[in-house]
């Protein structure tokens with residue numbers, strides 16, 4: 001059965017939980033297949049969960065794949081948040097902090113080196129924007145190590161020692177460490193930064209390196225990632241304070257090029273205070289336009305092999321006006337190959353023209369898709385922002401009272417499309 005991700009505050013009694021919710025310390029809070037009640041929803045919120053995977057419909061079973069196990073993922077996020085909170089309060093990073101992060105990267109490396117296909121297809125719905133930086137650092141580290149494994153398999157980088165991988169992961173998890181010194185009002189500012197704010201922002205790789213200066217256990221590769229992660233192939237990047245230390249092309253270490261690709265991917269795919277994250281398919285499309293100028297083509301090619309463009313459970317608006325949920329990704333999770341086109345189920349239809357009807361499941365090609373988002377509210381936000389005002393014809397279609405909506409989705413669609421917030 002298809003699954004989709006719901007932010008905790010959008011949970012409703014009657015929804016069925018698709019993946020068990022485990023509290024800190026490994027104690028289960030809600031088992032799989034449990035139907036939610038109001039007290040349970042309250043408890044889920046109290047225990048600090050951000051999102052829940054919900055089961056829906058009768059389509060073939062496909063669990064969105066993630067690069068590491070849910071346990072490793074949860075532990076990793078928790079530890080990164082704990083270390084970074086410590087660094088924020090002390091404005092210094094201790095030997096112990098570095099040790100915790102190195103051990104964490106060892107466990108990710110161990111898990112990834114067990115083999116098996118590498119696929120990234122899980123969805124995130126972040127409510128708590130204070131956690132975006134921690135979350136980003138963790139996700140970039142895991143994705144970088146997955147790309148590194150691919151790079152070794154394809155002999156783009158030589159097979160190094162296990163410790164080389166740990167060092168790369170450590171650099172990736174620390175890449176934005178210096179952002180902890182950038183004032184939050186600049187970090188989270190919606191819209192463009194002014195010149196002065198941008199100057200401060202551009203210092204974050206340098207701040208990161210400064211914080212690591214007294215750390216003998218952070219190897220040069222990891223330091224290189226921290227200072228150079230905003231370098232571009234065309235040499236127009238930033239990081240080092242001396243302009244002669246700005247790198248370009250082949251002079252940028254491959255480890256840095258790998259982390260840069262993972263960094264840009266995660267930044268675009270993640271919700272921000274001022275916009276919901278883009279669908280992987282749109283992220284890849286956006287990134288493709290800077291391959292060769294900013295991003296390394298080989299490192300980007302590795303990303304394309306790992307990322308699932310239309311993960312199960314995300315939402316799209318088709319050019320024909322259908323609002324749909326993805327019910328099959330079209331990727332074979334057991335083997336790294338496509339098994340056909342993705343499928344979507346129609347939840348609502350904006351246009352009154354004859355065409356697809358609510359409830360219908362169909363195969364689609366990516367050029368049929370207009371917009372996407374990981375949550376229904378994210379899609380609603382993008383539809384309101386990006387389509388209203390484009391044309392009168394379109395504006396009239398945006399009035400929800402004219403839509404044909406699947407009976408089971410009426411309330412959720414009405415709620416999502418009447419809200420103002422970007423989730």
Ligand SMILES: [Fe+2]
Nearest residue numbers: 175176204229
């Ligand atoms: Fe950065």
